[in-house]
Amino acid sequence: MDFGLDAEQAAVVDTVRRFVTRELYPYEDEVERVGEVRPELVAQIRSRALAAGLYAANMPAELGGGGLDPVTMTLVERELGAASYALQFLVARPSNILQACAGDQRDRYLLPAITGERHDCLAMTEPGAGSDVRSMSTRAVRDGSDYVIDGTKHFISNADKSDFVILFAATGVESTSHGQKKLISAFLVDLDTPGLTVTRGPSSVSHRGYHHSELAFEGCRVPAAALLGEEHHGFDLMGQWLGASRLTVAANSVGRARRVLELATAWAAQRVQFGEPIGRFQGVSFPLADMATELEAAELLTLQAAWKLGEGRMTDRDAAMAKLFAAEALGRITDRAVQIYGGMGLMDELPIERFWRDARVERIWDGTSEIQRHIISRSMLRPLGA
Known part of the structure; x- marks a missing residue:
């Protein structure tokens, strides 16, 4: 496996990263303050995502979607995951379950979801x-x-x-x-x-x-x-959706963890105590090293699962491992970031406390960490008759 980006993937990542920086980051503080995304802002983000070609990137090209392969789509989710969820979710990726639509359902639900007319x-x-x-x-x-x-x-x-x-x-x-x-x-x-x-x-x-x-x-x-x-047969459809959604959670967690690590590293390099940048003290530098290592491991697990999905070989175990490790790594990384920031890490003047709060749900939705461990251990024990 070679996860080096080809030219097309690099262009996609650059496009999404610039979109997130210009169209989403500037509104994060507002959303945190009022707890809402204004209707006009909802319309603005959706229309600009459509104009940028980012809308329905997960859907097949023959249906009018972006037609991205699983690895490239995972890279998109990684970049979007760095931003406030209330904002990044407006760059819609319609549920892949809708591909089961037949007859009139395609015109009433599937195609309008891809074009942004319905949600x-x-x-x-x-x-x-x-x-x-x-x-x-x-x-x-x-x-x-x-x-x-x-x-x-x-x-x-x-x-x-x-x-x-x-x-x-x-x-x-x-x-x-x-x-x-x-x-x-x-x-x-x-x-x-x-x-x-x-x-x-x-x-x-x-x-x-x-x-x-x-x-x-x-x-x-x-x-x-x-x-x-x-x-x-709805349970079969549900199973198809859950695998993809768990991969999305993993990719989003990696993107957010990367942003947190960048902020914590910059803080450790700039914050001075006892006449030294705090990053020179092992109590800060070693946690940064652990955070970076966990982030790399989470990203590799996630990309491996995406690669297997593209090869038609991703199992429930693969998706569960990616979701479990990435979500829990995000929790540990954000918690360490709060510690590195000290008291300021808990103040709403900075975004660290938000990342810390937001990280908690990733271990619960789309299947709790306990469910992921059950899936993984079951795949190990069943072949042995246990």
Whole structure:
């Protein structure tokens, strides 16, 4: 494997880095202060991302997307990850699940998501079903030519800035050697559908301005044509999305960790105590060395998983290892950065405390660190019959 950038990849990285610096960084303090991204700023970032050719970079070129290969897309995610999540998410990468759209769904959901006319969110998590997805209670019952949906979803990211939801709901049960399991199906549901209520969820300490919502379905009726893919096979679609999303979390974590390390290194070189730059003291220089080493390891794990994805060989274990190590490395790197900055690291005058807060969620969403460890260890033990 050679992860040296070719000319095209170098140009893509340069384009994204300049976009992040010019179009996203200047608004981070505002978003932190007010906890919102102004509607006009949302429109501005989206339109400029479209103009720069950065919109839907993860989608196939034949559908109008950027058509980037997995390694190049991972480099894009790394660069975007350095910026405030509420801002970088507006440079949309529609869910790859939408590629399962068929017939009229392509014109109503897939293609408008790629052109920036419509925006998606994904609803999987429930108050009683987080890591244990199969225990979801939201259900969709067939009624003639429709499905009737009842249940509640929460922690639904970006629903307040979306037009439709990719919903996962139970549509039946099957008997297995481990007992009964719920059968899951996926649906495309417009957020203004009668019977669906969207409310803002509680505030989070991580990623201010990037909100999550609660979706309540009460007798919400959708046509059978809203079914995405095959009935009872939504879990398969979910698995395809989770691998890609975990790789995205890993790449974003690497990008943010790099920015934190650059700031901490500059601080250590400039801050003087006892007549010396604090970086000359081993208590500061050795943590910097550890941070740099962990960052390199996280990036290599992430790029390796992306390379395997491009080769059609990425496993759940590969994505889990990248997500686990990169997310936890980000946590350690931001924590050490706070220590290097000392008291100033906790002040909102500087961005370090924000990076520290933001890093915490990466070990939870898109599969907790514990779930990633379960995936990895299961891949080791199952071949031995354990």
